[in-house]
Amino acid sequence: MNSQDEIHAAPRGIALKVRLTLWYGIALGVILAIFAGTLYMVLARGLKDQVDRSLEEAATVAVKALEERRVGPYVRFDDLVDEFPELAVLDKFFQIFSPTGTITIQSPNIRRRDIPLSRTALGAALAGRAVFESARFPQEPPIRLLSVPIQYEGTLTHILQIGTSLREVEEMLHHLLFTLLVIGPLALAVALGGGWFLAGRALRPVEAITEAARRIAAGDLTQRLSASQSSDEIGRLAGTFNEMIARLEGSFRQIQRFSADASHELRTPLTVMKGETELALRRPRSAEDYRLVLESSLEEIDRMTRIIDDLLFLSRADLGEIRMERRPVRLDVLVEDIQRQAAVLGQEQGIEVLITLVQPATVLGDELRLRELVLNLVENAVKYSGPGGRVEMALEEEESVARLTVTDHGIGIPAEAQSRIFDRFYRTDDARAHDPKGTGLGLAICKWIAEVHQGRIEVHSELGKGSRFTLILPLAVPAG
Amino acid sequence: MRILLVEDEAKVASFIRRALEEESYAVDVCADGMQGLAFAREAKEGCYDLIILDLMLPGLPGLEILKVLRKEQITAPVLILTARSQVDQKVKGLDAGADDYLTKPFAIEELLARVRVLLRRGSGEAAGVLQVEDLILNPATRDVTRGGRRIELTSKEYALLEYLMRNVGRVLTRPMIAEHVWNLDFDTFTNVIDVYVNYLRNKIDRGWDRKLIHTVRGTGYVLKAQ
Numbered sequence: 169m170n171s172q173d174e175i176h177a178a179p180r181g182i183a184l185k186v187r188l189t190l191w192y193g194i195a196l197g198v199i200l201a202i203f204a205g206t207l208y209m210v211l212a213r214g215l216k217d218q219v220d221r222s223l224e225e226a227a228t229v230a231v232k233a234l235e236e237r238r239v240g241p242y243v244r245f246d247d248l249v250d251e252f253p254e255l256a257v258l259d260k261f262f263q264i265f266s267p268t269g270t271i272t273i274q275s276p277n278i279r280r281r282d283i284p285l286s287r288t289a290l291g292a293a294l295a296g297r298a299v300f301e302s303a304r305f306p307q308e309p310p311i312r313l314l315s316v317p318i319q320y321e322g323t324l325t326h327i328l329q330i331g332t333s334l335r336e337v338e339e340m341l342h343h344l345l346f347t348l349l350v351i352g353p354l355a356l357a358v359a360l361g362g363g364w365f366l367a368g369r370a371l372r373p374v375e376a377i378t379e380a381a382r383r384i385a386a387g388d389l390t391q392r393l394s395a396s397q398s399s400d401e402i403g404r405l406a407g408t409f410n411e412m413i414a415r416l417e418g419s420f421r422q423i424q425r426f427s428a429d430a431s432h433e434l435r436t437p438l439t440v441m442k443g444e445t446e447l448a449l450r451r452p453r454s455a456e457d458y459r460l461v462l463e464s465s466l467e468e469i470d471r472m473t474r475i476i477d478d479l480l481f482l483s484r485a486d487l488g489e490i491r492m493e494r495r496p497v498r499l500d501v502l503v504e505d506i507q508r509q510a511a512v513l514g515q516e517q518g519i520e521v522l523i524t525l526v527q528p529a530t531v532l533g534d535e536l537r538l539r540e541l542v543l544n545l546v547e548n549a550v551k552y553s554g555p556g557g558r559v560e561m562a563l564e565e566e567e568s569v570a571r572l573t574v575t576d577h578g579i580g581i582p583a584e585a586q587s588r589i590f591d592r593f594y595r596t597d598d599a600r601a602h603d604p605k606g607t608g609l610g611l612a613i614c615k616w617i618a619e620v621h622q623g624r625i626e627v628h629s630e631l632g633k634g635s636r637f638t639l640i641l642p643l644a645v646p647a648g
Numbered sequence: 649m650r651i652l653l654v655e656d657e658a659k660v661a662s663f664i665r666r667a668l669e670e671e672s673y674a675v676d677v678c679a680d681g682m683q684g685l686a687f688a689r690e691a692k693e694g695c696y697d698l699i700i701l702d703l704m705l706p707g708l709p710g711l712e713i714l715k716v717l718r719k720e721q722i723t724a725p726v727l728i729l730t731a732r733s734q735v736d737q738k739v740k741g742l743d744a745g746a747d748d749y750l751t752k753p754f755a756i757e758e759l760l761a762r763v764r765v766l767l768r769r770g771s772g773e774a775a776g777v778l779q780v781e782d783l784i785l786n787p788a789t790r791d792v793t794r795g796g797r798r799i800e801l802t803s804k805e806y807a808l809l810e811y812l813m814r815n816v817g818r819v820l821t822r823p824m825i826a827e828h829v830w831n832l833d834f835d836t837f838t839n840v841i842d843v844y845v846n847y848l849r850n851k852i853d854r855g856w857d858r859k860l861i862h863t864v865r866g867t868g869y870v871l872k873a874q
Contacts, residue, residue: 171860297694431732433733438752439657439731440660440663441751442755442756443754446756446757447663447667450667598706601706604659631655
């Protein structure tokens with residue numbers, strides 16, 4: 169239920185597709201806006217410059233003419249135009265002011281009668297400088313004015329002002345602005361649509377992966393992504409995903425088998441206890457019968473306790489919760505110790521446990537665990553030896569490792585089972601028949617202890633002739 | 649009724665056998681898959697009235713035994729017994745030809761009830777009660793009545809009567825009776841069968857006009873209405 173919720177919660181927030189498109193749109197919008205703004209400004213500036221230059225040209229011509237001919241203060245416009253046809257330009261008007269700023273001559277194409285000379289223009293003219301000005305009157309397009317001083321032998325005689333309407337420029341700029349405001353968003357919308365489509369296309373394999381992951385989460389680990397074998401990012405993701413699922417499936421199977429095995433091993437003693445107890449209770453029995461049932465139950469309880477202890481140890485080991493000492497351990501002392509212990513054990517079954525060779529060897533590790541390991545190997549050897557059998561222990565030092573061997577001449581292990589005897593709960597049929605009390609976990613624990621000590625256990629065995637288990641551990645101080 | 653029990657856990661096999669024997673069934677136990685298969689198939693047709701099969705067996709898994717048996721047209725009902733409780737395992741077992749399925753640990757009474765059901769199925773009996781004329785045998789309670797009068801039977805007498813009643817109208821030879829009712833070899837046994845049939849006649853037919861147990865000369869016995 170929980171995992172289902174998490175899966176379905178995934179689309180919460182804004183989907184990646186929307187976010188991609190949005191980012192793309194924002195970036196494009198900003199670029200478009202900057203482009204449009206710059207275009208507008210550059211064009212506006214250029215157009216105004218053009219107006220100014222044409223005003224300047226006209227002024228240059230007029231000033232030159234007026235200066236050369238020394239026009240008196242009172243001239244009729246028509247005479248002036250007759251004399252200087254350059255002044256009769258349609259799109260420009262001009263005024264001539266006296267040095268005091270009163271109008272003396274006005275071209276007829278001027279619409280307003282009252283465009284006075286500004287104080288700035290007058291000041292500049294007195295200083296001998298030309299000046300551009302913009303002016304705006306209500307209800308009219310703005311105008312651009314150029315005021316130029318006309319001097320004769322160093323004194324200001326007139327001030328010439330040439331003006332033109334900025335209507336066309338304004339109209340052009342308005343037109344441009346309108347175009348940009350319409351085309352910009354339109355282009356943005358088209359781009360967003362394209363971005364949406366592309367994001368969807370790029371994300372489609374991701375959708376497929378999500379769908380597969382959902383099916384897998386629903387418990388079907390056999391699912392695989394059928395993404396194309398392409399080596400792009402998505403292909404690689406799919407590949408990685410598939411590998412991960414394969415590993416997951418593998419370990420899931422292992423766990424499944426393990427828990428099935430565990431439940432089988434635990435059910436068997438329960439079955440015996442339940443069955444025998446129920447059978448005993450079906451009718452009155454003799455005291456001896458009850459005693460047998462109780463004895464048998466006790467055996468089964470012990471068996472279950474062993475299985476549960478071993479299982480707990482292994483699960484704690486899997487979780488890394490087992491604390492391991494790392495101290496020098498004298499393996500030779502350990503071997504001699506265990507031999508004494510096992511010899512007593514073997515005596516009851518008429519099995520001899522002896523040491524054939526022991527060389528001093530010290531390893532780093534946890535003495536209790538190592539003792540458990542070796543004792544387990546020796547107990548196994550005793551268990552699977554026939555009566556009158558012999559178990560041999562040997563400890564050799566070899567370059568940087570210690571080799572501890574436990575050899576029996578018992579029932580042996582079939583070749584096909586040798587690789588599996590360290591698996592949890594794996595027991596050969598012979599082992600099962602031979603030792604119904606075993607848990608099937610002993611060798612798994614041995615293997616774990618050996619590996620924690622950077623060592624390993626090798627097995628050589630021949631069916632019916634016996635087995636040799638070799639524990640190989642790195643020496644604390646290599647020989648030499 | 650003779651039952652073959654294939655189970656490798658010695659203690660489990662032992663208490664199941666004791667429970668079945670207390671119910672007057674004859675039981676053979678095999679602890680190994682190969683041996684179990686050999687027993688089931690080598691025995692003469694109809695030798696076992698029921699096979700109780702563990703799935704996890706050394707030698708040969710129970711499921712394989714079952715498949716071989718069904719392939720060879722051995723139709724004795726099979727009750728699977730296993731510690732595996734997953735549904736797909738049950739389905740596999742039933743599909744392979746098992747008639748019933750019991751998960752360990754199980755209640756003895758349930759096992760015995762299922763055994764009764766499977767044995768009943770073979771005899772075509774309906775309500776769990778065997779009846780021939782006014783003779784009624786209830787395998788669940790092990791009550792036997794004739795004409796409403798209760799008849800007390802010993803365990804062996806009961807087993808013999810149940811076998812006869814499950815095979816109404818069929819002539820049962822002495823070897824057949826020996827195999828299904830007793831656990832011993834037939835050779836040393838002919839006499840005992842005759843003795844027990846006599847006991848049974850005394851309790852069932854004496855005092856009644858209509859006799860139910862009949863001798864088939866030179867062959868064996870048959871239980872039938874006249």
